[in-house]
Amino acid sequence: MITDTVGQGGRNALNDTMIVQRLLNQIDIPGAQQLVADGSPGVRTIFKIQAFQRSIGIARPDGIIAPRSKTMTELMCRANAENSVHAQLSLTNPAPTSADLGAPWIATAEREIGQKEVAGPKANPRIMEYHKAAKYWAKDDSLGVNAWCGSFVAWVMSQHGHAAPANAFRAKEWASFGTPLKAPVYGSIGIKSRSGGGHVAFAVGQSRDGKHYYMLGGNQSNEVNVSxxxxxxWDAFVFPAGVAAGDTLPVYQGTASDAGSEA
Known part of the structure; x- marks a missing residue:
């Protein structure tokens, strides 16, 4: 159960808003899109609340849900009828997941953290898989000529059915991928310049003052990590075409290293 109001003019506490978004997503409401369950009460969330209110006979939907109101009671009943297990998870586990935040590929990228280069003529087989996804002919995983940040992004996105741009092993080629953004959101792909080339990585958070971004990428100090x-x-941020991007880049709560070598 939510603790306070959610929606148009509501208090919109993060956990309350996520609970409402997840419950709304479990119900088939004609004309309403699936929400990014990020706890941000944007226009899409308010629209879907209003659409749900109309579906339960409220003549003048106000787009706000209060605890123990008719809207909340009906929402919980219908969500439980649709999928009782998922509804229960919505109420007991409001912590956002990468899927909730609109970027399920980040969970895939996070599972690769710790993969690192092998010094000398041998190579990490996993990194060679990244190169294969980017159609790169490299035979090694180390030294500047074998930079693999673009290959890592290509591999991650391929796991979720997103085709990489041509020459995806070149970091700056990712600037032509998908839809350009004015500002980063969770899961967006950032592109920057560096001495001798470029670098590409996923945005997973920002500092409280907004002066730093936390980027999950490959070939960051010769490994997959968050830096x-x-x-x-950062020169540009892009997001997969046809996928609804979230509205925010959350404050990063995890561990990270300061940016280092990208060659």
Whole structure:
């Protein structure tokens, strides 16, 4: 059960808003899109609340849900009828997941954290899989000529059915991928310049003051990790075409390293 109002003019506490978004997503409401369950009460959430209110006979939907109101009671009943297990999860586990935040590929990328280069002529077979996804002919995983940040992004996105751009092993080619963004959101792909080339990685958070972005990428100090970068070093951010992007880049709560080598 929510603790306070959610929607148009509501208090919109993060957990309450996520609970409502998840419950709404479990119900088939004609004309209403699936929501990114990120706890941000945007226009889509308010529209879907209003659509649900109309579906239960409220003549003048106000787009707000209060605890123990008719809207909340009906929402919980219908969501439980649709899928009782998922509804229960919505109420007991409001912590956002990468899927809730509109970027399920981040969970895939996170599982690769710790993959690193092998010094010398041998190579990490996993990194060679990244190169294969980017159609790169590299035979090694180390040294500048074998930079693999673009290959890592290509491999991650391929696991979710998104075709990489041509020459995806070249970081700057990712600027032509998908839809350009004015500002990063969770799961967006950032592209920057560096000495001798470029770098590409996934945005997973920002500092409280917005001066730093936390980027999950490959070939960051020769491994897959989350690194902290100045916000002003990034040239562009893109998001897969046809996928609804979230509205925010959350404050990063995990562990990270300061940005290091990308070659």
């Amino acid at each position: 902290r970068y100045g916000a002003d070093v």
